[in-house]
Every structure is written in C-alpha cells, then in structure tokens.
Amino acid sequence: MKSSSDFIRVNDLALTVSFADGSRWPANPPHPQPVVVSFSFAHDVRTAAATDDLAHSVNYSTLAKGMQAVVGTEVFPSLERFADRVCDVYASQYAQVPSFTVRIRRPQALLYGAAFGIEITKPGSDARPSEEKLFFEDVVGHSLIGIHPHERQRKQRVRVNISITRRWPRQQPMDFRTLEQKIFDCVEEATFLTVEALASEVARVVLDAVNDETAITVVRVSKPSAIINAASAEVEVSRDSFDFKVASRAASANSTDSPATPAPPPASASPSPSLYTRVDVLPHRAAIALGANIGDRFANIETALRLLEAPGADLDGWTGPPRVIVIDTSFMYETAPMYVEDQPKFINCACMVETDLEPRALLSFLKDIENAVGRTVSYRNGPRVVDLDIVSYDSIVLDTRPESARSLLDNLAGELVIPHPRVTEREFVLRPLYDMIPEYIVPLTGRSIEELLTTLMLQDTDEPAMYKVIPFPRYPLPSISERPAQLSKINPVPPTATFWTHPVTSIPSKGRPQPRRTYLMATLNVTPDSFSDGSTHNTIPTALNYATAAVTHGAHIVDIGGYSTRPNAAYVAPEEEFTRVVPVIQAIRSEGAANTDPLTPVPPGTSSPLAALRTRRAGALISVDTFRWEVAEEAVHAGANCINDISALAGPTWPALASADARAHFSKMRQVARDLAVPVVMMHSRGPAGENKDYGAYAYAAGGRGRGAVLEAVRVELGERIDAAVRGPGGLRRWLVIVDPGLGFSKTLEGNLEVLRDAASIVADRPLVAREGESEPRRNLLVGYPQLIGPSRKSFLGAVLQRADADGTGGYEGRETRADERDWATAAAVGCAVQQGAMVVRVHDVQRQADVVRVSSALWG
Structure with missing residues (x-):
C-alpha cells in the first residue's frame, strides 16, 4: 500500500x-x-x-x-x-x-x-x-x-x-x-x-x-x-557561505594581477565576506576522484587537473571560458591496489569542481582528459595512467544502466552511477572526500562522509595503511621540443623529483601501523646579518660547503634564504635578495645530475668521493626561504623545489590585507606557487618577529590552566590564511601545503613553549574552542596538514637558558648564550617536535640534530 x-x-x-x-x-x-x-x-x-x-x-x-x-x-x-x-x-x-x-x-x-x-x-x-x-x-x-x-x-x-x-x-x-x-x-x-x-x-x-x-x-x-x-x-x-569564500571566476582564468582573486583574512580576525564575493558562479558542484599508478603518477594527476579547467577545451566545439572550475582539493594519498593486487601502488586524491556541464557531458569530458594524459584501455581495476570518476554531483541519484542491470556493482563500463556503488567500501575515496566535505550526506545512504569513513575504519582488516604524500617537482624544467596538441592549452607540468610521506591523523585506521618519518631541513642563510650564521655562508664556495655537509649528514632538503628575519634586521631590496639566493641555487644544481634523489645511494661508477658528494648535493631538494613572489619564481626556475614563506603568502605587512598592495601580493604569490606546482610552507606570523605578541583576543581558549590562547590563535589565524589559499578558483593543491606554527615569531617565551609542547593539537582533528555566543565550536581548518617546526637556535631557547633555578637549590644561575651556543638546547626542542609528530624539523647543525631525530624517532615514531 x-x-x-x-x-x-x-x-x-x-x-x-x-x-x-x-x-x-x-x-x-x-x-x-x-x-x-x-x-x-x-x-x-x-x-x-x-x-x-x-x-x-x-x-x-x-x-x-x-x-x-x-x-x-x-x-x-x-x-x-x-x-x-x-x-x-x-x-x-x-x-x-x-x-x-x-x-x-x-x-x-x-x-x-x-x-x-x-x-x-x-x-x-x-x-x-x-x-x-x-x-x-x-x-x-x-x-x-x-x-x-x-x-x-x-x-x-x-x-x-x-x-x-x-x-x-x-x-x-x-x-x-x-x-x-x-x-x-x-x-x-x-x-x-x-x-x-x-x-x-x-x-x-x-x-x-x-x-x-x-x-x-x-x-x-x-x-x-x-x-x-x-x-x-x-x-x-x-x-x-561557501559561495562567498571563493574568488571570482574571472580571476581564476590565469590572471596575474587581478584584485578579484581571493585574498586571506586578516590574521587577527574572521574573514570578511566582502573579500570573497563571487561572480558568475557555475550552477553545479561535483566531487571528482583521481587516481594514477603508471608513469609519473603525480605529474599525471596535475596534468589532468589543469586540463579540467583549461580555457577553450574541446567540448562540442566550445571555445569560451572553462566549463569546469576546481574550487577545492584533498590531501594526496599513496594506497595499495584493491581487487587486483598485482600492480603498482596508486596515488589517490579528489577535487571539488563547479561546472555548467550536465553529468553525462561531464563524464565524457573526463574521459577525454584521461585520453589526453595518455590512458589506454586496460582490464577493470587494472593499472592506469590516470583515472577520473564522478563521485557526487550536487545531491542527485543517477544510474544510466538498464533497470535490470542495476543490482550489480561491477557492470559500470560506459555507464554513470552517482553516487558510486562502492563508495562506502573504499577508503581511498572516502578519505579525500573527508578532507573537503566531511558533512556531505551521501545520497541513498542517509549518512555523512565522516560517518561512512568512521564506520569503515572500525572494521577489522589486514589491508596496508594509507598515508599522505607530498610530491616535489624537479627544476629546472627539462627542455621540451614538442608537446601534444591536447596539452598545448596548459602550462607545462614539471616532472617529479621525489615525494615525502606522513601519516593519516584524522580518523586513523584501526590496528594498522601508520608510517612516520621526520625529515631534516638544513638552514642555509646566504646573508651577512642572520641571527645565527650571518656572513658565514654568504659566498658561493662557503654555501656549497655547507650544502655538501648538510646532505652528507642526512639533510633531506636545504632551505636557502637571502633576507634575515631577525628583529631589527636591515631591509633588503628584492634585487639584492635575488642576487644572493639564485646564484647559489644555480651553483648547487650545476655540479651534477639534477635528477638524483638525495635519499638514494650514490650512483655506481662515480669517479671519486668528491665527485660523488657533488653529484648527491646537486640532486638535493632545495627550498627557497622568501616572502617575495619574484624571488620565489626565479629561485624555482633556477632549481628550487619548494617555497618557504614566513608570511603565509601575505607579504611583510600585518595585519594582512591592510592595503590593496597586500591583497595583490597574496594573489600573485598564490598564483606563482600554483603554476609551479611546488610545496609551500606557510608560517604563522604577525609581521616583524619581535612584535604583536598580544593574544588577549583568544583568552577564551586558555581555560583554568592559563594556556591555550596562542595555540588557538595559530589554529584560527593560520587556518583562515591557508583556507583562503587552498579553496576557491586558482587555489593551491591541499597536498602541497605544509604548516609552520612560527616559533620565535610574535610570541612570548611562554607562548613559544606552549606551541612547542602541544604542537600536535594545531593540526588535530578536533574542533576549535567555542567562543562566547557560539553553541557549537568551529572545525579546525588545519586538520591533517603536515607540520614543519623550526626551533633551531631561536632566542626563546636563549631566554630559557638565561633563567636561574626558581628556588636556587638546583645550582643553575642562568647564562647568556650566543645563537651558535644553543645547539644542545635545540636538541631538546627537536626531540619534542619529533614527539609531537612534526614531519619536518628545520635546523642549522645537521650533524648533531640528525642524531637527535634518529633517536627521537625510535622513541616516539
């Protein structure tokens, strides 16, 4: 009835x-x-x-x-x-x-x-x-x-x-x-x-x-x-609200200086919706899953994403603006193959798009992209150069198969089923969706993505754990004599040099060990006035010597900076910063094969130990420490693989967006990083390192212990900045963002210690503290991001060493220290950072701190 x-x-x-x-x-x-x-x-x-x-x-x-x-x-x-x-x-x-x-x-x-x-x-x-x-x-x-x-x-x-x-x-x-x-x-x-x-x-x-x-x-x-x-x-x-947190579509069409590109909110306040006003919104929103396990998996996925929103894509003769706009991306995961296990591991991720294409037309477009990237016909669930699937489309339910065939789960060739019939059993689909839309209710199930993933993780399984990956591209780009016609509409995608892994921390897999590794970033300041090593490595020979020693002793990446950020440091013009940094990068890369992974053994047949070291140094990953897009762009083209930005793309001014120039700077820095497809370290800062240390606005988070305000400020302020950088047209790929809580920047001694001792909470999957008037707390926007922590030789360590024992019974009267006398203090801080789950620690003395990382990892890894 x-x-x-x-x-x-x-x-x-x-x-x-x-x-x-x-x-x-x-x-x-x-x-x-x-x-x-x-x-x-x-x-x-x-x-x-x-x-x-x-x-x-x-x-x-x-x-x-x-x-x-x-x-x-x-x-x-x-x-x-x-x-x-x-x-x-x-x-x-x-x-x-x-x-x-x-x-x-x-x-x-x-x-x-x-x-x-x-x-x-x-x-x-x-x-x-x-x-x-x-x-x-x-x-x-x-x-x-x-x-x-x-x-x-x-x-x-x-x-x-x-x-x-x-x-x-x-x-x-x-x-x-x-x-x-x-x-x-x-x-x-x-x-x-x-x-x-x-x-x-x-x-x-x-x-x-x-x-x-x-x-x-x-x-x-x-x-x-x-x-x-x-x-x-x-x-x-x-x-x-999401419609007003993304930028205009016009600004996404490869504009280099449009003020309509979304800019981050002020570091001390909630985002102003007027900064995010969106025009010409495409009418439908869809989630697309991407996977690849043949060839350069990372480059294949980036190529597919760029083709998704390439202007003038060949869609029934369409030559106008993009019909699909990527507005969000997930983290990226390496996963073991399901169903057919005898094949290479997959790289999986997902993106949210807005589109005016109907579901069948969108599916046809995705298949055209697969063909353009190089996918060939294979057996079901077999290897593929790239795979794109529509996981959701608004909240519709669609099955193009005949009525009699809809009870099966595997007869999907040439058909479109939304939601995908196996979405509830696939961790490699649910996790990327959880990164972007955890509260989305999957049609037919009546349950959210978060609920489905949690239920799946409670099941006993022997499947190997998924883990997140960060790919580093190889620069300088190899020469390309000719490109396929289908790829001529997009910027060249750099090949992959290597990738790093870090564990899943949100809704962890039950009973499956999570792989964990702490990477070492060596600090190479080619400046005359840095607080620790100014004028020590500011010539090409001394810089090369430091890079060689760092790589030899276990550094995974060398961070090169040409502008000191210590308090009261002298202003450096962009041209001067450029002439300090770029020649050093070029010198490192010119010494040997630029495609050598620093984590691999020295290639056989090397003529001498010195030549072997130079070859290994030439292949080391390089990060450029700069907040200027001009320096970042030239440094990457010269051979850098990563951008380390202490301003989180906002430039030197604080609060962020204080002027149109600040908004334009954010727009340009974001575009440069996006076009280069490099990882970006985004650090919490409030302008000059020694200023803006008042966190009274976050006292509500301190509770009875008197702690927590600075941690909450980092979560809120850096979270809003990163959210603005990742979401919306032209956004950074989520898998290429690394969080730095900014030790030593705009924080008191106790604030620095608070951040260091509880750094894991900054990216933890738990809500922010509810403010007065809020019945429900907000989600932490930094959930799941990897962290870089840089305590090395910082002044707050010197302040700790200068304090005498409180009661005078310990016999320690305190002492003043130079920056280069704080390596043992740094070791304690590095050990804490490893215990807190930092993916990267940034240090000066690689040889000593590599030992600290190794032992700390054995204790807490």
Whole structure:
C-alpha cells in the first residue's frame, strides 16, 4: 500500500503572544503582540473519508484551543522558543501522524517589512527537526538600480523577501531586528545596475550576519515599478557561505594581477565576506576522484587537473571560458591496489569542481582528459595512467544502466552511477572526500562522509595503511621540443623529483601501523646579518660547503634564504635578495645530475668521493626561504623545489590585507606557487618577529590552566590564511601545503613553549574552542596538514637558558648564550617536535640534530 499523501491544515490561526525580545523596538516589560500560526499534518484521511466517522478525523477546534492554551500568560524569549513549544505540543498530542509542519508569522515585528517568521517540519514523534527556516516578508527599501539614465537619478521601491534555512540544532535565536536593519541599509545604500547583483549582495549580508556555515539563504528581490503591465520584475538567488569564500571566476582564468582573486583574512580576525564575493558562479558542484599508478603518477594527476579547467577545451566545439572550475582539493594519498593486487601502488586524491556541464557531458569530458594524459584501455581495476570518476554531483541519484542491470556493482563500463556503488567500501575515496566535505550526506545512504569513513575504519582488516604524500617537482624544467596538441592549452607540468610521506591523523585506521618519518631541513642563510650564521655562508664556495655537509649528514632538503628575519634586521631590496639566493641555487644544481634523489645511494661508477658528494648535493631538494613572489619564481626556475614563506603568502605587512598592495601580493604569490606546482610552507606570523605578541583576543581558549590562547590563535589565524589559499578558483593543491606554527615569531617565551609542547593539537582533528555566543565550536581548518617546526637556535631557547633555578637549590644561575651556543638546547626542542609528530624539523647543525631525530624517532615514531 502506498504511503499517504493526505494533509490536514489549519491556516492562519490568530493568537496573541508576549515576547521578551519585543517587536519593532525592544519592550520592557514585554507586551502581547499578534502572531499567526499555520499547521500542516501528514495524515491518512482515507478511513475518515470512507466511514464519514468523526472518530477517525482530526478535531480542528481542539487543536486551536490547545495552541491557545500553550500561549497562556507566558513570556517567550524568542520566536524560536515559541515554535519549539508548539512542536512539543504536537509531539505529545498527535504522535500518530508521520510529520508535522508549523509556520509562525509575527506581522507586527518588523519596522520595514510585513512579517518575520519561522517554519519547522518535525518528522515523527521522537525525531528532532533536521533544520528550520526563518523568513522576512516584504522588506521594502529604495535603491538606485537599473541601467537607464532615469533609473540612475532617483531611487525606486525595492521589495525583498528572504528565507534562511539552518541545520539543527540551532546556534542561537535570530537577532531579527538587527538583521532587518542590515538588509534595509544594504538596499538603501545600493547603486547596482542589475537586480541580480543586489540580490547576491543581500544574500552576502544575511549570511555574514547569521554566521552559520550550514545556513542557506534564498533571496527574492523585486522591482514593483519595473514593468507597467506587471506587478513586478523579480530575481531569486540561493546562496550558502561557501559561495562567498571563493574568488571570482574571472580571476581564476590565469590572471596575474587581478584584485578579484581571493585574498586571506586578516590574521587577527574572521574573514570578511566582502573579500570573497563571487561572480558568475557555475550552477553545479561535483566531487571528482583521481587516481594514477603508471608513469609519473603525480605529474599525471596535475596534468589532468589543469586540463579540467583549461580555457577553450574541446567540448562540442566550445571555445569560451572553462566549463569546469576546481574550487577545492584533498590531501594526496599513496594506497595499495584493491581487487587486483598485482600492480603498482596508486596515488589517490579528489577535487571539488563547479561546472555548467550536465553529468553525462561531464563524464565524457573526463574521459577525454584521461585520453589526453595518455590512458589506454586496460582490464577493470587494472593499472592506469590516470583515472577520473564522478563521485557526487550536487545531491542527485543517477544510474544510466538498464533497470535490470542495476543490482550489480561491477557492470559500470560506459555507464554513470552517482553516487558510486562502492563508495562506502573504499577508503581511498572516502578519505579525500573527508578532507573537503566531511558533512556531505551521501545520497541513498542517509549518512555523512565522516560517518561512512568512521564506520569503515572500525572494521577489522589486514589491508596496508594509507598515508599522505607530498610530491616535489624537479627544476629546472627539462627542455621540451614538442608537446601534444591536447596539452598545448596548459602550462607545462614539471616532472617529479621525489615525494615525502606522513601519516593519516584524522580518523586513523584501526590496528594498522601508520608510517612516520621526520625529515631534516638544513638552514642555509646566504646573508651577512642572520641571527645565527650571518656572513658565514654568504659566498658561493662557503654555501656549497655547507650544502655538501648538510646532505652528507642526512639533510633531506636545504632551505636557502637571502633576507634575515631577525628583529631589527636591515631591509633588503628584492634585487639584492635575488642576487644572493639564485646564484647559489644555480651553483648547487650545476655540479651534477639534477635528477638524483638525495635519499638514494650514490650512483655506481662515480669517479671519486668528491665527485660523488657533488653529484648527491646537486640532486638535493632545495627550498627557497622568501616572502617575495619574484624571488620565489626565479629561485624555482633556477632549481628550487619548494617555497618557504614566513608570511603565509601575505607579504611583510600585518595585519594582512591592510592595503590593496597586500591583497595583490597574496594573489600573485598564490598564483606563482600554483603554476609551479611546488610545496609551500606557510608560517604563522604577525609581521616583524619581535612584535604583536598580544593574544588577549583568544583568552577564551586558555581555560583554568592559563594556556591555550596562542595555540588557538595559530589554529584560527593560520587556518583562515591557508583556507583562503587552498579553496576557491586558482587555489593551491591541499597536498602541497605544509604548516609552520612560527616559533620565535610574535610570541612570548611562554607562548613559544606552549606551541612547542602541544604542537600536535594545531593540526588535530578536533574542533576549535567555542567562543562566547557560539553553541557549537568551529572545525579546525588545519586538520591533517603536515607540520614543519623550526626551533633551531631561536632566542626563546636563549631566554630559557638565561633563567636561574626558581628556588636556587638546583645550582643553575642562568647564562647568556650566543645563537651558535644553543645547539644542545635545540636538541631538546627537536626531540619534542619529533614527539609531537612534526614531519619536518628545520635546523642549522645537521650533524648533531640528525642524531637527535634518529633517536627521537625510535622513541616516539
């Protein structure tokens, strides 16, 4: 028997209710005001209809009297609390009906509009609502809006209707009076040419005020005076917070200096949505899984991603802007093959895209990309150069197979099934999705990505553990005489030199050991004034000697810097920084084969020990320590494999985005790193190292211990910066970002110790501390990122050594130390960093600290 689609409704029941929040203005004491309540019951009326018996009918009069009894003389703190009480009455008196909807209007609540209200649908007697909808009816303002000359001279009426859907449980009651004023002011101050632009701006204002990442707003803006023979012209838009956290599509089309490219939020505050306003949003959002296990796996995936959004892609003769825009990427994983185990390991990742292609057209496009990268026909689940699959598309369910074939899971050749029928059993698909959209509800399952992954990890299994990987490209680029026509539309993708691994820390695999390795970064300052080794390695011969010794003693990467960041260091012009850094990189690379992996043995047949060392040095990974995009770009082209930016792409100014120049710098630095496909170390800083040490704004996180404020600041400030860099058109690949908490930068002694002793919490999969007024804490945006920690010879270690024993009984009176006298103190800090799970430690004395890393890894690895 089919389920009932019958309903019983009571429309516009007039009540008088007292609210503590007043109406148009706050009222003290509260006074009664009109409220209009409508009910809708899902109720099978066939029995009542067949028997015409009142015993099977709903008594409308009883319902109305029950609602009037609810009101009584009680003063309700908000409209939401009144709606909760109405739902509670339904749950106790009408438990037999499958669902119930209540819509409540306060017609005298608004100063500029007709009504403020709420609508809640409650499924079943024991279930809680999954969401609620608040609405503003007919908010009227006046705007300069339109393209005709007379429309630019006088304001005209504009009517706005808004609904705001937010997930349950609610964070806090709606401050409707303040939000109405914001909406009205937005309309009154607007000077847009189009209704579309005004509707989008109103949506931005609403979401900014609501401050709830789950919220969705629908805004209808109408012009009653637009058409003589019509009541109005109207535009309706639907937006969520993510729509305003990504940059304009125009800025993503390889623009080098457009100010519309997304910039990071100020380091000390939440992001300003006005900085993220998006134009020309493509209408659909899809998740695409990528995998490769033949050839240069990393380069194959990067090539596929660039082809995804190449302008003028050959899609049925399309020659215009990209039809697909990548707006987010996951971390990257190396995984053992499933189903067919006798083949190389896979590299797996995923991306989120926006597109105007329908699902079948998108699938066809992905297959064209696979062919362009070089995929050939293979057996099912066999090796492939690259593989692209649509995992989700909005929230649709689609199966192109004949009805009779839909019970099987493996007959997918040439067909499209969304969601993928094996998504719930594949860790290599769920983990990348968890990185980007953990709360996404997979259609047909009714469960989120997080729930599915957690359930899968609770199952006993002998499968080898997945682990994250960071590929390092090889530079300088090899000469390319000719490129296939399909690849001519994208920038060349660099080949891979080597890759690093780090363990999965979020929702870890049950009972499976996670591989863990701590890499050593050697510090090579080619400067005359660095705090530790200024003027020691600032010539090419001395720099080469240091690089040789570092690689010999176990350094995995050499970090070359030409601008001292110590307090009160002299300003260095970009040209001077360039002439310090680039020639050293060129000298290192010119000594031998540039494709030698520093982790591999010296190639056989080497003519002499000295030549062997030079060859190994020539193949070492190199990082360039700079916050200038010009220096970073030239250094990578000269042979660097990584960018180490103490400003997290924001440049030397703080707070970030203090000027248009800062925003443009962020845009350009992000584009350079993206185009070069190099890993980027993004460090927490607040400008000059010795300044801006006040973390009072984060005192709420300190608790009774007095600790935690600095850790929370790093999570919040650096998290927002990295989120702006990774998400949105033109974003960095998530798998190429390394987090540096910024020891020694804008932190007191106790702040540095706090960060070092609990560094693991910075990237832990646990929420941020809830701020006052937040009913639910926010997600830590740094979850899962690898960390670089650089304590080497820093002044906070010297401050510790200078302190005498507190009670004088230990016999230690404290002593002053030069930077180069702090290597044993550094060893203690490095051991702590290893224990805290740092993927990389940055040191000066590689020989001593390599021993520390080895022993520390044996203890805590």
